Structure formats: C-alpha cells, structure tokens
Amino acid sequence: MSDYLENNIQEVAAGQLAAILQNNGFNVKPQKNTADNIEVIEVSADKLVEVATFLKMNVDTHFDILFSVSGIDAGESLIAVYHLFSTQFKNNVILKVWLDRSQPEIASLSQVYSASNWHERETFDLLGIKFINHPDLKRILLPEEWIGHPLRKDYVMNDSRLVWNKR
Amino acid sequence: MQTQELKLNVGPQHPSTHGVLRLVMSLDGEIINDIEPVIGYLHRGMEKLAESRTYHQYLPMVDRVDYLSSFFNQESFCLAVESLAGLKVPKRAEYIRVITMEFNRIASHLMWLASFLLDLGATSPLFYAFREREDIYTLFEELTGARMMYNYYCFGGVKKDFPSGWMKKAQDLCKKMPKCFDEYEAIITNNPIFLRRTKDIGVLTKEMALDFGITGPNLRASGIDLDLRKTNSYSVYNELDFKTCLAENGDSFDRYIVRIDEMRESVKIIGQALEKIPGGTPEKLLVKKTNCGCKEESCPICGFDTKLTGKKIVPLAFKPPAGEAISQIESPRGITTCYIVSDGSPNPYRVRWRTPSFSNVQLLPELMKGKIYADLMAIFGSLDVVLPEVDR
Numbered sequence: 001m002s003d004y005l006e007n008n009i010q011e012v013a014a015g016q017l018a019a020i021l022q023n024n025g026f027n028v029k030p031q032k033n034t035a036d037n038i039e040v041i042e043v044s045a046d047k048l049v050e051v052a053t054f055l056k057m058n059v060d061t062h063f064d065i066l067f068s069v070s071g072i073d074a075g076e077s078l079i080a081v082y083h084l085f086s087t088q089f090k091n092n093v094i095l096k097v098w099l100d101r102s103q104p105e106i107a108s109l110s111q112v113y114s115a116s117n118w119h120e121r122e123t124f125d126l127l128g129i130k131f132i133n134h135p136d137l138k139r140i141l142l143p144e145e146w147i148g149h150p151l152r153k154d155y156v157m158n159d160s161r162l163v164w165n166k167r
Numbered sequence: 168m169q170t171q172e173l174k175l176n177v178g179p180q181h182p183s184t185h186g187v188l189r190l191v192m193s194l195d196g197e198i199i200n201d202i203e204p205v206i207g208y209l210h211r212g213m214e215k216l217a218e219s220r221t222y223h224q225y226l227p228m229v230d231r232v233d234y235l236s237s238f239f240n241q242e243s244f245c246l247a248v249e250s251l252a253g254l255k256v257p258k259r260a261e262y263i264r265v266i267t268m269e270f271n272r273i274a275s276h277l278m279w280l281a282s283f284l285l286d287l288g289a290t291s292p293l294f295y296a297f298r299e300r301e302d303i304y305t306l307f308e309e310l311t312g313a314r315m316m317y318n319y320y321c322f323g324g325v326k327k328d329f330p331s332g333w334m335k336k337a338q339d340l341c342k343k344m345p346k347c348f349d350e351y352e353a354i355i356t357n358n359p360i361f362l363r364r365t366k367d368i369g370v371l372t373k374e375m376a377l378d379f380g381i382t383g384p385n386l387r388a389s390g391i392d393l394d395l396r397k398t399n400s401y402s403v404y405n406e407l408d409f410k411t412c413l414a415e416n417g418d419s420f421d422r423y424i425v426r427i428d429e430m431r432e433s434v435k436i437i438g439q440a441l442e443k444i445p446g447g448t449p450e451k452l453l454v455k456k457t458n459c460g461c462k463e464e465s466c467p468i469c470g471f472d473t474k475l476t477g478k479k480i481v482p483l484a485f486k487p488p489a490g491e492a493i494s495q496i497e498s499p500r501g502i503t504t505c506y507i508v509s510d511g512s513p514n515p516y517r518v519r520w521r522t523p524s525f526s527n528v529q530l531l532p533e534l535m536k537g538k539i540y541a542d543l544m545a546i547f548g549s550l551d552v553v554l555p556e557v558d559r
Contacts, residue, residue, distance in 0.1 A: 032490075034250075034490070034491050034492050034493055035250040035251050035253075035490050035491065035492035036250040036492055036493060036494070038493055040491075064377045065377055065380050065382075066380050067380060067502070067504060067521055068504065068506075068519065068521040070506065070519045070521075072508055072516075072517050073517075081506070081519075083493070083504070083506070083521070087377065087391055087393050090393075090398045090399055092493075092495070094493070113378060113380070114378045114379050114533075115378065115379050115380030115526055115529070117529065118525065118526075118528075118529045119525075126214070126215075140206065140207060141206065141207040141210040141558060141559075142207060142210065143207075150212065150215050151214060151215060151517075
C-alpha cells in the first residue's frame with residue numbers, strides 16, 4: 001500500500017472549486033488533482049448532501065449531472081467517490097469521503113440526483129458501503145444471498161460457490 | 168367488474184431485451200404501473216479482475232466491456248493509463264484511432280438501427296443495415312485480424328499500421344455510405360407506421376435526462392448540447408470539422424434522427440481524418456522516410472508525429488506512478504469513463520468503469536410509468552442499451 005491513498009499526505013493549495021466551497025462556509029479539504037487535472041475535494045461524511053446540493057444549485061458551479069458513485073478500499077478506511085459534471089461549464093469535480101471501515105455509513109444522494117440510486121446500490125453491493133435514507137438499498141449485480149463484498153481487498157476468494165476455480 | 172393488478176415477468180431470455188435483462192412488471196390491463204429491471208446476469212467482475220492482472224494483461228479484456236464498441240473501451244482505458252504514466256501519443260496513431268473509432272460508431276449505430284426496427288416489427292431494415300456493417304467489419308478484420316474483439320490499441324499508440332490498400336478501401340466506403348443512409352431514410356423516416364409508433368412516445372425531458380445522468384445521443388435528442396468530442400476535446404477531434412447533432416422533443420423518433428445524423432457526421436470525420444493523417448498512406452510514408460532518413464524527432468516525415476507508438480514500454484516493468492486518472496470519452500451510447508487508481512505496483516489498485524447503458528436502464532421505470540405495454544420495446548429499443556455494458 002502506498003501512502004497515496006492515506007488521508008493526510010500533504011497540504012494542497014485550494015483549487016477553484018474548493019475555494020468557492022470554502023468561501024461559502026464549507027469545511028472542505030482540497031486533495032491532489034488527478035493526472036488529467038480534475039479537482040479532487042475531500043468532504044466530511046455529514047456534510048456531503050449539503051455540499052452536493054450547493055454544487056448543484058449554485059450558479060457559479062451548477063454541477064447538474066452525477067456521473068458515478070463508486071468506492072475505493074484504502075486499507076484502514078473506505079473511500080466513497082462521487083464524480084460530478086456540469087453541462088453548463090463542461091467541467092468535472094471528484095468528491096471523496098473517507099469512511100470508517102468498521103462502520104461505513106454515509107447519507108444517500110438520491111434526494112439530490114436520481115442517478116445515484118443504482119450507483120449507490122452497486123457500491124453497496126461490491127464494497128459494502130451503507131447509504132442511509134436510500135429508497136431501496138439491496139444488491140444489484142450479485143445474487144441476494146451472496147456473502148461478502150468482492151471489491152474489498154480482504155474478500156475471501158475460496159468461497160464454496162467458486163470451487164470450480166481450483167481445478 | 169372486479170379487476171386486479173397482474174404481475175408479469177419478461178426475460179431474462181427474451182428476443183427483444185437485447186441480451187439478458189429481466190423486467191418484473193405490474194400491469195393494469197395493458198397499462199404498465201411499475202417496472203423493476205433486474206440486472207446482473209452478465210456480471211463478469213471486470214473491476215475485480217483488473218486487480219489481479221497487470222495493465223497489459225487487462226488490456227485485451229477491456230474489449231469485452233461492450234462488445235459492440237470495443238475500440239471505445241480500449242481508447243478509454245488507454246487514455247487513462249497514458250495520463251497516469253505520462254505517455255505521449257504520436258499524431259499518426261491518434262488519427263488511426265479516430266478513424267477506427269468513428270467506423271466503430273457507425274457499426275454500432277447500424278446494429279442499433281437494425282435491432283430497434285426489428286423490435287418494432289420491421290424486418291427488412293436489418294438486412295440493409297447489416298450489409299454496410301459487414302463492409303465495416305471486413306475492413307476491421309483486415310486491419311486487426313478480428314471482427315469484434317480487436318485488441319488493437321496499446322499504451323502510447325496503436326499496434327500496427329494500416330495494411331496496404333486499406334485507406335483506399337476506407338475512402339471508397341466513405342463515399343458509398345451516405346447513399347446507404349439515404350436508403351434507410353427512404354424506407355424508415357417517412358413510414359407512417361414507424362412515425363405512429365415513435366412520435367411522442369417515450370418523451371424524455373431535459374430535466375429528467377440530467378437528473379438520471381443520461382448522456383450521449385439520448386441526451387442530445389432532448390436538446391442538451393453535450394458532445395465531449397466538441398466540448399472537452401480529447402485525441403485529435405479539435406482538428407476535425409463536424410457538428411453536434413441535436414433534436415428537440417426527446418421522443419423515440421428524435422433519438423432515431425440524432426443517431427442517423429451522427430452516422431453522417433462520422434463519415435465526414437473519417438473522410439477528413441483519412442486526408443489529414445500525418446504521413447499519408449503507409450506505402451508513401453515508407454518511401455518518404457527512406458528518402459529523408461534524417462531520423463530527427465521534430466522532422467515531419469520521419470519524426471515523432473508519424474510513429475505508431477511513442478515510448479517503447481516493457482510490459483513486465485510497466486509501473487505507472489502512484490496516483491489516479493480518469494478518462495472521459497464519447498462512446499456511441501454516451502459517456503464512458505474509466506477511473507484508475509494506481510499505487511505504483513504493476514497491477515492497477517482499482518479500476519472503475521462508468522458505462523452509459525447503466526444509467527439508461529435505470530431510466531426505464533420512470534419512462535414507462537402509465538404507458539401501454541406495446542410501447543415498451545419502442546421505448547427500450549430507442550435507448551440503445553447493451554447489456555454486457557450494464558453488468559460489466
């Protein structure tokens with residue numbers, strides 16, 4: 001595990017969007033940009049819905065499309081990743097929320113973006129992040145009775161149903 | 168008279184679900200009260216498989232995310248890896264990528280056209296559309312050796328140059344194509360049965376489309392000008408002249424019109440790219456290179472621009488630095504993004520595919536509420552869903 005995924009590597013100067021958020025009283029932490037210069041902003045779990053609503057409604061940001069909700073297993077914590085896009089300004093932003101691995105819970109965005117419904121179900125299915133206030137949180141890709149969450153790094157592959165793997 | 172709601176199951180094996188999709192419906196007579204799509208029958212765990220493979224081992228599997236537009240998946244993955252590792256792509260390779268991608272877009276739209284009209288009960292457009300699709304696939308077969316799973320791109324370029332005579336054949340096909348599109352339009356566009364089945368059916372409003380994260384031709388049919396090739400240009404699309412195809416109403420008919428227009432634009436793009444490609448045909452390029460022979464990086468004939476790959480990469484030693492990259496491209500069905508997190512090891516730490524069809528299926532219950540059962544396929548078919556892409 002590199003230290004890249006760990007929470008506090010170094011101080012990064014606030015980008016354009018992080019500055020807008022900070023000026024409006026949100027306590028967000030800018031992260032290192034992606035390799036293709038997309039802003040990454042760290043948000044605390046209890047402020048996510050407020051930040052997303054602000055980014056959607058504010059005339060300077062106007063992020064009207066939620067592209068995807070996904071997650072990363074970063075060892076000690078899980079990271080929920082939200083990818084927003086603005087059709088007006090044609091720019092992207094990535095929101096990251098660090099969650100406690102023993103109790104990964106976060107508020108659902110389904111009240112803000114309808115698109116998040118299935119994406120959150122998928123993240124719950126594959127990574128086991130629970131979305132509070134989600135209208136219908138159940139497995140989507142795997143069968144209902146599946147045990148474990150495959151995209152977690154500690155997922156055990158020698159499940160009895162996968163016994164054909166060891167020919 | 169006493170009536171009750173009927174639960175009806177459609178699929179998973181049903182001819183017009185385009186793959187393996189199950190729909191659980193509650194019907195009131197012929198009116199659909201609710202639909203619950205059940206997906207996951209084609210889940211292959213693409214994202215998990217990436218964790219146990221190196222970047223080069225994962226590259227051929229990427230084709231299988233969406234089998235109808237393999238080149239786009241490869242482009243999406245290659246773009247992300249290239250920005251992660253800081254690889255530069257030569258101009259000639261970029262042009263080859265654009266030509267193959269746009270041909271692939273036409274082939275994918277033709278497949279959609281054929282199956283959509285088959286859903287509506289028209290059999291003959293299938294034969295017309297597959298005639299041209301066959302021409303395109305023959306070209307691909309000559310170029311890559313495969314008809315559907317090409318595995319042709321590599322990190323920093325493409326694997327080989329056009330075979331001799333390929334560009335002439337491609338140009339001939341480009342000249343032929345618009346006439347074929349006229350032929351489809353003559354059969355379909357003014358057909359009264361087609362019009363009654365699609366006009367004002369399945370209207371997708373702007374607000375709804377944005378709310379559900381719909382992209383691609385479905386979004387443009389609702390009148391929102393979002394084409395990543397124009398707005399957030401990648402590859403060499405900013406050097407080519409084409410227009411974004413838009414419609415206004417967002418019904419099934421508009422989605423059809425937008426796709427037909429897009430095929431015409433794609434033909435234009437290919438024609439320009441074939442003319443503008445640095446170095447010209449491979450035979451002429453070889454002669455020019457032999458005559459020049461200076462081997463300097465900045466030379467327009469034998470320099471970086473006319474190479475096929477940038478830096479040579481040793482697959483075993485390929486370790487992109489720790490970081491993350493996200494690529495966004497305009498695939499035939501919408502915006503495909505590939506999000507890669509690297510921890511500096513030979514295997515990707517996390518690969519995330521965002522595929523447009525996933526959002527399109529999610530929209531279906533919203534579009535179908537209160538409509539009659541006969542419209543189900545006229546609406547679902549027009550959304551252009553490819554099921555392997557939904558499940559990944």
